[in-house]
Amino acid sequence: LREDSPVLFDDAQEVWHVFRYDDVQRVLSDHAVFSSRMRAGREPDQNHLFASSLISTDPPRHRQLRSLVSEAFTPRAVAALEPRISEIVDELLDRVAGTGSMDLIDDFAYPLPVIVIAELMGIPAEDRDRFKRWSDIVVSQTREYESSPVRASAQQEMAEYFFAMIERRRRDPGEDLISRLLAAQVDGEHLSVIELLGFCALLLVAGNETTTNLLGNAVLTFAEWPGTIERLRAESGALPSAIEEVLRFRSPVQSMFRVTTEDTTLGAASLPAGSRLAAWIGSANRDGRQFPDPETFAPDRRPNRHLAFGQGIHFCLGAPLARLEARVALSALLARLPGLSLAPGAPLERIDSTIIFGPRALPV
Numbered sequence: 001l002r003e004d005s006p007v008l009f010d011d012a013q014e015v016w017h018v019f020r021y022d023d024v025q026r027v028l029s030d031h032a033v034f035s036s037r038m039r040a041g042r043e044p045d046q047n048h049l050f051a052s053s054l055i056s057t058d059p060p061r062h063r064q065l066r067s068l069v070s071e072a073f074t075p076r077a078v079a080a081l082e083p084r085i086s087e088i089v090d091e092l093l094d095r096v097a098g099t100g101s102m103d104l105i106d107d108f109a110y111p112l113p114v115i116v117i118a119e120l121m122g123i124p125a126e127d128r129d130r131f132k133r134w135s136d137i138v139v140s141q142t143r144e145y146e147s148s149p150v151r152a153s154a155q156q157e158m159a160e161y162f163f164a165m166i167e168r169r170r171r172d173p174g175e176d177l178i179s180r181l182l183a184a185q186v187d188g189e190h191l192s193v194i195e196l197l198g199f200c201a202l203l204l205v206a207g208n209e210t211t212t213n214l215l216g217n218a219v220l221t222f223a224e225w226p227g228t229i230e231r232l233r234a235e236s237g238a239l240p241s242a243i244e245e246v247l248r249f250r251s252p253v254q255s256m257f258r259v260t261t262e263d264t265t266l267g268a269a270s271l272p273a274g275s276r277l278a279a280w281i282g283s284a285n286r287d288g289r290q291f292p293d294p295e296t297f298a299p300d301r302r303p304n305r306h307l308a309f310g311q312g313i314h315f316c317l318g319a320p321l322a323r324l325e326a327r328v329a330l331s332a333l334l335a336r337l338p339g340l341s342l343a344p345g346a347p348l349e350r351i352d353s354t355i356i357f358g359p360r361a362l363p364v
């Protein structure tokens with residue numbers, strides 16, 4: 001498709017699919033022509049909660065919302081979380097110590113980002129299981145929950161929980177993200193309760209399953225490409241660029257949606273205003289025009305201008321956090337599990353989603 005139909009109209013879904021690096025980059029970054037606004041009535045119900053959050057808004061509102069929340073996610077603010085992330089990683093590995101095997105997803109890659117976000121938001125430890133259940137249901141794209149009452153009620157429960165939490169923090173502020181967002185102002189305005197709820201839901205959706213799949217994809221890829229694990233153990237400085245290459249080679253977010261605000265052209269295609277597009281990040285990241293030998297996992301690939309975190313004004317707010325979690329988690333796995341390898345014979349199945357990409361389970 002990338003070679004023969006780089007911009008392809010899909011009649012059934014009424015979506016233009018975009019596959020080449022240059023085109024995907026333009027769609028993600030030219031926000032005046034390719035809008036992120038939610039298309040009312042066409043999206044699955046899970047989007048309603050964050051329809052007014054920054055991922056679904058254009059400037060000028062996007063700029064205001066982003067400046068309100070970005071302080072909490074600067075590389076400096078995130079770096080301060082490293083000792084706590086290390087502790088959580090160690091606790092998770094202590095639980096499986098001595099057993100000789102684990103499911104890397106269920107036992108490690110899944111709980112880690114949920115616990116980190118829950119702590120950042122000030123969710124008490126005793127509520128974490130509920131938080132995890134909502135997160136799982138809300139992020140599931142095409143799994144068993146699709147358009148089911150289970151998802152509707154999970155969303156409702158989650159909204160009520162966050163609502164009560166926001167009210168509590170309003171009366172009794174702490175150091176957590178929700179308290180800081182309540183206090184933050186831009187152009188003399190606070191976030192509305194709906195915007196706050198939307199942001200909490202967005203953090204759950206945008207931050208959890210993505211990081212889980214980065215970790216799963218990393219271990220799978222390191223184990224599949226001979227010599228990688230040994231090399232990463234021997235050269236401690238090699239991990240960050242190997243993580244970037246995993247982001248390129250097996251991108252946790254495969255596609256993002258946009259809608260055109262005016263008539264435009266993309267490659268040879270003419271797109272009328274109001275066209276919906278799926279920009280295929282996963283395909284762009286394997287485009288040989290940008291990446292020599294794109295089907296090879298090259299842990300020290302440079303330059304590596306992958307689009308796994310998007311580009312332009314919507315560039316992933318959580319990228320510094322995701323990178324930090326991945327570095328801390330993967331270096332602990334390499335150091336503490338000397339026999340780390342895939343369990344022989346275990347079938348490899350990908351999660352059932354067209355947007356999020358990674359293994360459903362990974363016995364190691």
Ligand code: HEM
Nearest residue numbers: 054055206207210211214252308309310314316317318322
């Ligand atoms: C935006 C990927 C982790 C929060 C994005 C976008 C991508 C992405 C592709 C751009 C969306 C667009 O252009 O429409 C990823 C990947 C992650 C990850 C691959 C992990 C490996 C996180 C984490 C958080 C987070 C840990 C927060 C804790 C966000 C937010 C946005 C965003 C809030 C919206 C930014 C905006 O619209 O201005 N992410 N993400 N992400 N991400 Fe991430």
